[in-house]
Amino acid sequence: MHSTTHLEAGPRGDTVREEATDRLARIAAGESVPTVTHPEIEQEPIVLETRDFCLHYGPKQALFDINVKVARGKVTALIGPSGCGKSTLIRSVNRINDLLSTVHIRGDMLLAGESIYAPGVDVIGLRKRMGMVFQKPNPFPMSIYENVVYPLRIDGERNRRVLDEVCERSLRGAALWEEVKDRLQDNALSLSGGQQQRLCIARAIAAEPEILLMDEPCSALDPIATTKIENLIEQLKGDYSILIVTHNMQQAARTSDYTAFMYLGHLLEFGRTETIFQTPRLIETQDYVTGRFG
């Protein structure tokens, strides 16, 4: 079971192909398929886990029995072809999807062992324990300074010293301090796209969340800004647990410790990044990471 799977031609390869075809047929029929979870994750301390999480947009089911775990202090990447439900999953973690009236869910998620979807949960309190970076930078229409300290402002923090300190620490953390330290009172919308995205990261880490959710944070950025943000993720790792969606295989391979491969609303395979990229168990994963399918 722990042995690596060889996907070269031959009798073994044929069976693998047949299994895959069978799996795809079951997905097409709307059935759940079991996730291949590599065992290394069991040794890790877990910050977030989902339990048979299903989600419907109106009549359309977008997520099927998702079981995934995010290790504390590690980077977990969500990969998969477009429309497979990565954003849906990551937006379900902080219940931003709840804002849509058509969304219905089944199953549960646990943040540090506490239920996220149990009735009566304090959603706002929950979101305060998470930070989120969106695919498109969404700075608020206010100064750079106010953007960064926004999470503290809404908690009613007034102490200038505390705010200043958090602002500087977060901007340094997001590798933006040197660029904006002389213009903190400028409007955040005057920053470039890459700077805006790093500003959003600074905002997300300002309240020192337990988990950082990033939905394709680099998709709107040029390679230089992308590199900066990748280095940033490297630095943040350890202090923060990160769940990141990405389309960029190199990025996933470079930055993440664990990788989850999703396909049409199903989580097919989940394990350590090296394993997923070099010796995946499923042929679909293999095809996807090598760019043959997706």
Added chain:
Amino acid sequence: MRRRPRAKASVLAEGEPMIWLTAGGLTVAILMIAGLLALVTVQGLATLWPVPLTRIRLANGVQHMGEVARSELFRPPAAFWPSLAPEAERRARDEAAGQDGRLRRRLIRIGNFEITGEHFQWVNDFEVVAEEQPEWAIVVERMSWGRFYGIPIAFVEDGRRVAETPQAAWELFRRHHGEVAARRARRRRLETREIGAINAALESARLALRAAEQRNGADAPATQARRRAYEAAEVRGSNEYARVRAEIAALDAANARYRMVFRTAGDRETTLDLAAVVRAYPANQLRWIDRLGIYASRWTEFLTAEPREANSEGGVFPAIFGTVLMTLIMSFAVAPLGVMAALYLREYAKAGAAVSAVRIAVNNLAGVPSIVFGVFGLGFFCYLIGARLDELFFAARLPNPTFGKGGLLWASMTLALLTLPVVIVATEEALSAVPNSMREGSYACGAGKWQTIRRIVLPRAMPGILTGMILAMARGAGEVAPLMLVGAVKLAPELPLDSVFPYLHPERSFMHLGFHIYDLGFQSQNSEAAKPMVFTTTLLLMALIFALNVAAVRLRSRLRRKFVSAAF
């Protein structure tokens, strides 16, 4: 490989006709707007410009002197010709032959209403035998009776004629008119302010007495004390009144010393009190600079003085003041109401049939004729709420209504209601234009709904909300029909803001530029003289709305620079 043949580029594909069509639509719209603006501007600016005085002698010996108001060609009806004398008919036919059967006539403003009984007179060109511009013809603008045109022949000081030539009389006029006008202004102040204050003090003592009577009965000791206070106030008041009256009489006596004798076009001698003269000038001796001076002085009077002569002369300051104040109060009322309603509709209410129904109802409200709002305002604000307020707080003044009639406050509220749909619709648009990603960003930071609305959504929507406010203000400031029912009057005795506590008197009726225009144009006795003032007042109203709009637009663009930018 066989390619599917593509259609050739055609006229329709380019849409050339559509370009012409849309451009044509724009042109028509611009032409109409520009035409209206040009008409109002040209007429409005020309009204106050001093024009020369013409003296005309007619074939029948009648003489007219005055300002030419306008001239036109007219086609005489068949019955016109037999009414003419043979000589006149010959000249008329000669003239008509050269002008395609039409005759020219001019409208002369002849003034001197107390003598002629007319303000204006049509003069046919064929009847004119002589026409000149007399050097010493003087235009006199008076406190009452409209304009006077004549040639000065003497100046009277203390009953003696001290100058017997036009030039000498005019010199003396110029020397004395300034002080006379100053005394007149002082007299006016005494009449309005001081006598007003005396009356206000007496009235408040009387109201205190009435209130005490109603509360404690007629014989209670508290009432007795009030009665004594009232009687003391009465004595004090009549002493004060006598003092002011004496002062006024002294001013009148001082002013009555100076008079001027004129000869009119009809060769009559007329004596005018200098105190009755607002402004006078020798119309045919004016240099450019003098004309400009008179023009400026008339504009100053127009903008800062109270109206005279059934509003057709003098200024419109009370109307400007009333319009601005009403628009401001309306804005302060409609902004929070409209924004809150839109916030609930867009951010809190669950989308569904009920919300759609409300939205449709709000949109339809914008189509309700404004007079209906006036009727509603009268019934609801004045007769229901106002009467209630009177019973509760102003019982002593009944049966005279305080809030139970039209007034500034109720007019503002009625217009607030009228403009509410505009604000709600614009605010809703602005709210829905706030990108969802910003809301999500805020929620993801752990903000609650209200925090998100207050810190993110509202600031970002503010430019759009201001656009709605601009539209609402323009609509409200230009609205007339409902105001006629809820408090705008032809002539308000007092401004709604003055130096008597509590300074702002929202229950008072007020003057309004739009209503003033209606009154000038359609209710005036001297409608020919009022007509040019219609244009001037319209110009002013448009300038006022324009100024309000510019202020709001500048505020909006400042906000827009702050909240919406084109990074990337």
